[in-house]
């Protein structure tokens with residue numbers, strides 16, 4: 508089992524990866540979990556430090572030669588002419604990009620049920636959701652016995668959430684640490700590419716490789732505190748804040764909360780100081796509307812380019828004007844949640860409404876950032892459960908109203924609005940489903956959350972892997 512040894516240990520020993528075994532395993536498990544959008548096992552690179560390590564890529568990250576649908580029908584025929592910087596970096600290090608993973612359409616969702624193609628299934632219980640929007644990435648990472656790391660992407664929690672639901676580690680870096688060149692944007696001021704793996708060190712290893720300044724993305728910076736893969740597992744003397752607003756709110760499952768408190772106890776045993784704190788500005792009532800107003804406003808402008816001319820499906824039409832043609836293509840190519848967000852996004856930034864919504868949300872965002880910064884003056888990291896619930900059944904999720912689903916993002920949208928790094932590490936199970944602990948750090952202090960996650964993992968261990976086939 509890959510969880511027995513870290514990928515770095517395997518690489519150090521000179522072990523190589525079994526492409527044939529990977530292919531057989533992927534073909535078997537994917538029939539059950541629907542995690543993959545497209546795959547190609549002919550690409551193999553054994554050179555470089557990664558010696559052919561299998562890496563999967565979320566379908567909104569472009570790889571020349573692979574389709575990139577971002578979970579949308581409108582991009583079904585799109586073949587990118589560019590390769591994202593993150594992918595180039597992995598390939599240059601000898602990683603083997605073999606699959607694109609399923610996701611919510613353009614990243615719009617919390618359960619990956621908004622994929623235009625197929626709903627990926629949770630490997631621990633295939634009647635349940637994977638979480639979203641990087642649901643395929645998390646499900647594949649969770650189900651595969653072969654060593655593998657996934658590239659995911661988060662705007663408001665899309666790495667942490669599915670990582671928690673599928674029992675794997677997910678790291679979302681500081682905004683600007685990793686290049687977004689070659690990413691199909693959701694909301695430019697929020698999007699980050701990050702990593703998922705069965706162990707903290709494996710996710711950190713690939714994050715080290717994809718980080719750094721990129722001429723092709725002016726928001727990137729070369730900052731950090733050295734190699735994250737090499738960070739020691741250590742929380743001795745660390746001060747950990749647990750915000751009451753992240754623990755006591757409507758929608759937080761009692762059993763998940765209890766599991767979290769049990770887990771945080773490990774830190775006290777390891778010599779950290781844990782304190783409950785008040786952070787009123789990160790309460791659900793502020794973070795959820797602020798996030799959705801900003802995310803939808805940015806998304807609605809980003810999606811304007813998918814109109815059937817430059818990108819996406821094209822067709823012969825009887826329509827006489829561009830507007831009619833564009834409407835026809837967009838009506839057919841976009842799913843319901845995409846249409847809702849385009850309409851709402853336009854409304855929120857429209858003259859006459861913009862001050863009341865979009866501009867106000869930007870001001871609240873500033874206050875939310877200040878509140879985190881203030882907390883980091885006295886504490887090293889912030890901890891909470893990652894999601895307030897375990898992965899729901901697909902049938903139940905179908906009956907849940909969108910507004911209730913948005914509220915389930917309460918714990919993950921705050922750090923995304925602030926652009927601060929966060930990490931979900933498996934911390935046990937409730938009703939046989941995985942639960943994640945969320946560790947949040949100050950800007951470019953990935954080292955602290957990685958140190959704390961490694962310390963937890965060394966003490967607690969990793970979860971028993973699911974049996975999919």
Ligand code: GLN
Nearest residue numbers: 614615616662663664665
């Ligand atoms: N659930 C959130 C949304 O729908 C987050 C998704 C994401 O991070 N891409 O916007």
